[in-house]
Amino acid sequence: MKTHLNSSLTVLVCLTLFATMLVGCKKDAEEPEAEDTTGSEIPEPEPEIAVEPVEEPCVVETVYFAFDSSELDSSARAALQEAVECYRGQQDPGLSLLLTGAADPRGTEEYNIALGERRAQAVRSYLVSLGLDGSSVSTTSVGEEMASGTDEAGWARDRNVAGSEN
Amino acid sequence: MTWIEFRHRWLRAALVLGLAFGPIALSVVPANGQEEALPLPEDKIVVDIDAPDEDVFRIGVPNLIGKSTQHTATGGAVLQNDFRLMPGFRVIGPTSVRHDYASLGLAVDLGAWAMLGANGVIKGQVFGDAAALSVELRFYQSSGGGVPVLRRTYRGPATELRKWMHTFVNEVIGVVTGTYGPFGTEIAFARKHRPGHKSVYAAGMDGYGVRKVSSGQGISMLPTFGKGSIWYTRMTKQGTFITNTRVGGKRVIGGKGITMAPAICGERMYFSSSRSGNYEIYSASLEGKGLRRLTRSRGIDVSPTCGPGGKLAFVSDRHGSPQIFAMKNDGTNVQRVTFRGSHNQTPVWCRDSKQPLIAFSGRDKNFDIFTVNLETQEYHRLTQGQGDNKDPAFSPDCRLIAFSSNRRGSPGVYLSGQDGLDQNQVIAGTAETVRWAR
Structure with a gap:
């Protein structure tokens, strides 16, 4: 009989201990995780990662033309030389350039589209002559469709070639 | 003799005396090779105020x-x-x-x-x-x-x-x-709303019933009539291509480079394209198939327009400055048409074979409207001193010429007689590239 009682007590103690363990585990699971309050804490120093220097993207400045002309003047050539030197300095230019020519509104629509493209081709030819890969430079024209000039100064701004990523 | 025949005889005499051009195949080529064409004629119409009022x-x-x-x-x-x-x-x-x-x-x-x-x-x-x-x-x-x-x-x-x-x-x-009139026919034109936004419109030739006919946002321009539809050019981010009102602005023909400014002559369209790297004249079926290249010059070739007898007029600067040329619609027999002025563009051919006339925009200080007689090389100026006047279009009987003008205070579409008299505004507001239904 005593032996039986002892056995029962032993089982009860074990069950109690097991139940306590279970409750304890559940309580732990329900506790909200402590918020990451780093404001007053000193962050651990991040491991140093080797970051490659970010290259500034090269920009082909917009160049401007004389009336009914597709010839590059000295300032246009200088701006294009600067762009080519920038591309040369890049390890991987990933060049895909679209040159869009434009005209002032004082012409006929069809001829101005062709004139705009002729200007873009003049810029492309110059860039290629300076060593840029011609296969990655394309041309198009908006003719006088984007022109907004109403006087000589405005018309001078309308006659341009602008570069953009293709 | 009808009333109009009488009037034309009298006016012709006055014009010839006043303009005094004579034959004009006179382009001058100096030693440097640059062509130096004679200037376009001034407006020197002589009106005899003592003439009888029987010309109208x-x-x-x-x-x-x-x-x-x-x-x-x-x-x-x-x-x-x-x-x-x-x-x-x-x-x-x-x-x-x-x-x-x-x-x-x-x-x-x-x-x-x-x-x-x-x-x-x-x-x-x-x-x-x-x-x-x-x-x-x-x-x-x-x-x-x-x-x-x-x-x-x-x-x-x-x-x-x-x-x-x-x-x-x-x-x-x-x-x-003795000749049926042109009323009831239609004209089309483009209107620029602001940079990058242009639409194509149609209206009666008297300016009645102006309505937008182009589809989509952005730039729609360079209209022409053909086969019950109005054809035009759309400039989009996906390219510049030719469409018409029947297909609701979808591409009929495009491709590499720019494809633009169609003229519908019979069963084929004629247009300019930069697909070769340079602007040349091409033709294709009205479905955009069967592409044929018609010009092969180092210059810009644009603005094809239908002429009588299977001929085309177009603009080329192959000799240095833009001038009007003509050729057969298979690209053969290319002939230069204009020999005066340094910037002659947007030709339109009178379809009446009895009147061998091409009207065009010629730039002096501004653009003005001219006609040239293909047989006599007589030039007539229709406009002068009133802003830019360009993009002429003949009425089906060629007695009227429509054109766009930005003349101060009253821009719009104007109609004029062949002599430049009787100019009337029919559509007010900014307008470009007028075309007349045939």
């Missing part, structure tokens, strides 16, 4: 008679406006008539009209209502003894009223001049 046909056009004042007023206004726009005619309108023209019904008191200088009179009467309208029209000539030389009755809904009036005017013009 003075036509009395009172308002129509009838109970429906809306329809009588509209009908009369259309008749009066058509004759106002037609070279060689002068309207004696209702305000000039002092006697009670309505009391005579469709008859006419020619004596009373003769006192006003009328060479002819139109009388008309409207019956019925908007759903079932009937209009009777009579045309009397002063020499006709009170018997109408033309009488027509039109029946139908009131929506047809303007068309009936145009038809009758055309018949009257046919009686007076």
Whole structure:
């Protein structure tokens, strides 16, 4: 009989201990995780990662033309030389350039589209002559469709070639 | 001799004396190889103020008679406006008539009209209502003894009223001049709203019923008529291509580079494209198939337009500056047409084989409208000193030339006679690239 009682007590103690363990585990699971309050804490120093220097993207400045002309003047050539030197300095230019020519509104629509493209081709030819890969430079024209000039100064701004990523 | 033949003989004599061009195949090529063309002619039309006033046909056009004042007023206004726009005619309108023209019904008191200088009179009467309208029209000539030389009755809904009036005017013009008139035909043009935004519109040649016909946002331009549709060019981020109203702005033909400015001549379209790297003239079927390259020059070749007998006119700067050229529609027999001025563009060919004329935009200080006779090389200037005037379009009978003008205070689409006289604005507001339905 005593032996039986002892056995029962032993089982009860074990069950109690097991139940306590279970409750304890559940309580732990329900506790909200402590918020990451780093404001007053000193962050651990991040491991140093080797970051490659970010290259500034090269920009082909917009160049401007004389009336009914597709010839590059000295300032246009200088701006294009600067762009080519920038591309040369890049390890991987990933060049895909679209040159869009434009005209002032004082012409006929069809001829101005062709004139705009002729200007873009003049810029492309110059860039290629300076060593840029011609296969990655394309041309198009908006003719006088984007022109907004109403006087000589405005018309001078309308006659341009602008570069953009293709 | 009709009235108009008389007028043209007199005017031609005055113009030839005033312009004094002579044959003009006279481009000068100096030692540096740069061409130096003779300048375009000044506007030197001589008007003899002592000449008899018999060069115009003075036509009395009172308002129509009838109970429906809306329809009588509209009908009369259309008749009066058509004759106002037609070279060689002068309207004696209702305000000039002092006697009670309505009391005579469709008859006419020619004596009373003769006192006003009328060479002819139109009388008309409207019956019925908007759903079932009937209009009777009579045309009397002063020499006709009170018997109408033309009488027509039109029946139908009131929506047809303007068309009936145009038809009758055309018949009257046919009686007076020997050639049916151009009224009731349509013109198309482009209008720039702001940079990067342009649409194509159509309207009656008298400017009535202006409506947008192009689809989509952005840039739609360079319209032309062909096969029951209005064709135009769309400039989009996906490319610049040719479309028409039938396909709702979708691409009919595009491809590498820019494809633009179609002319529909018979069963093929002719257009300019940079697909070769340079702007050349191509042709294709109206479905955009069967591409053929017609020009092979180092210069810019643009603006093809249909001519008579399977010919085309176009613009090329292959000799240094843009000039008008002509060729057969297979690209052979290329000939230079203009030899005066340094910037001649946007040609349009008169389709009447009896009138070998090409009209074009020529730049002096500004753009102005000129015609050149292909046989005599006579040049006529139609505009001068009123801003830029460009993009001419011949009416089907070539007696009228429509063009766009940015003249100060009154930009728009204008109509003019071949001599530059009788210029009238028919559409107000910014307009470009006018084309006339054939």
